[in-house]
Amino acid sequence: METELQNLLFVWISVVTAQIYCRYISNLVHVGPKRLFFFLPVILLFLLLPLRLTTISLGGLTAFFVAWLCNFKLLLLACGKGPLAPPPPPSPPLSLPLFVAVASLPIKIGPSTGSAGAKNGGGGGSDGLKSPANYVAKCLLVVSLFPLYQRSDYVHEKVMMMAYSIHMYIGLEVALAAVGAAAGRLIGAAVEPQFDEPYLATSLQDFWGRRWNLMVTSILRPSVYDPVRSASGRFVGRQWASLPAMLATFAVSALMHELIFYYIGRKEPAWVVTGFFLLHGVAVVAEVAAKKALRGTRWRLPTEVSRLLTVGFVVVTGFWLFLPPLLRCDAVAKARRETIAVIECVKGLWSILRFISFNVVSGH
Template identity: 45%
Template sequence: MVSFIEAWGLVMFSLCYTFYVAKLVPKGIKRLILIIPVLFYFFIFPFLMSSLHLIGITAFFIAWLANFKIVLFALGLGPLSSNPRPLSLPIFFAVSCLPINIQLSPKPPTSHSNGGGSTDGPLKYIIKVALLVLFSKVYAYKTNLPEKAVLTLYAIHTYFFLVLMLAAAAALVRAMSGLELEPQFNKPYLATSLQNFWGRRWNLMVTGILRPTVYEPLIQLFSAWGQPRDWSRYPAVFLTFVVSGLMHELVFFYIGRLRPDWKVMWFFLVNGFCTTVEIAIKKTINGRWILPTAISRVLTIGFVMVTGLWLFFPEFTRCNILERSIDEYVAIGRVAARIKKSI
């Protein structure tokens, strides 16, 4: 915790520096050059952590999302620059460090307004927490379960954990600032295609960052080379998955400190290729033939789950994430018991 507090102190200092550099230097390459030391520190920041949970969260929040946001900010783009009025320093901190995005236009109360990407009330969040606790009990018997069953539990566990973590982050910022926030998930289990799943339902903050940092610049690059915009879309989509795969490999490297075996990268290459092919087929068919919704949902979630169980979730086992997580929970319980006893 001491190293965590010290490291986050440097993060706050780095963001203060970035904030005030932007006040003095106009957007562009000069501002980006001045912010490069911050980007470098944010990449090494997760190595200063020893806790599995702190490593995972800071690798995702800081080394990936915050760095991408700051690069966009240096160029006058992205969530730190897209608001009609300049952000205050506390809101700048929150939007930089947390996977949230400020909602520019108000939406009806029935929309996804809780920051978690759904209209779930408190009861559904309580159910998710209860299921996570139940999973932790089931993991004690994982040696008696088929490997694929354990990996399926990892998959569901990951989704619930992300929903709860991102909703909590969004709720914290909302309570501090009164700002309404964009959703982070949009019921991914209802996706009717890979394009729908990855582009409009799953982890929308990542999608919102990859679009201006990778996808749109690639579209402009290929178009500048004389390629039709429709054609440019296909390699841009695939290369966006490549970048996402590299960043996921980096996050797992921070967590496990193991040489990558590139299975996670292959997961994104397979999904990127199939999503690109799907977009091309949709363009060719042009709505003349559409699968029934129920079938398309089963095929979509089935494909993501099968490729995930094959390539993505085995990395959890390789990095020994489950056992390390349980050890940390036990350690926290011991500390809590000592504090209670001392009181």
């Protein structure tokens, strides 16, 4: 673990240094191919740096932040778009610390952080996140799954896969929320919402567009969806231009997930994850086309039925196409070991603090 922490320090020093370079290049070079040319070495570097890390908690998140989110933000900046682009006058450009933070992490800047929490389903804290009780309850749910892991040989395969799915979702949500909240408090930025209770989705469009990993959605929309929609409108008409744009967005997301899975497991991709996202892309396109065809009619599924069908489709296809490659990467076992290590570390620190406080109180 000591080597991993040393590599983590090297990776993030390199990331920050490269982002400072990109900030000054963006001030010196106009928007367009020339700016992209100067960004390309950094984009390549950000694809290589996560290979120095092997853990899920440190390496997986770093790969997601740097190889995916940061690279896409730099591509948008080369075109004068995205969260790193200077806001229109009279707003001042991003300061260097803000530029680095927004480039590196799943956050967004804003004058008020309180509004973000209200926007994302209520019950949020003043920093734009959900209430602490929400995250504590989800963490306790993950801890309650550990006895299942210890007796996995005696538990039905589908029950274990459901436990893995819950663990993956909660682990990702809590980790991203913690990173966003810490960064937001340090630099005074509003927290970018990550998840909005995806198990309450009433359609696949609702699940992927408004509830699941919203940082990815906010990056893929301007970088993939909008340009493809604009281009395809010339061929299929404005009414149907969103459909090929959705397929293209899911295809890019599939490729990026394959890359993240490679960072985690270092195994040659079997392209099963790509099949998962392409299947969901086709399903979302069919769903949106059906909504357009039925527009103006009164036919509508009850909310409970649509929610059951949506979550059921995600779970079944996830068991079929998403979880097996994740298990092949040994991701769940790694995450479990790392979670247990963190819990043991916290317990050790708590014991030390209790010992110190006892000695202080007793006067020893």
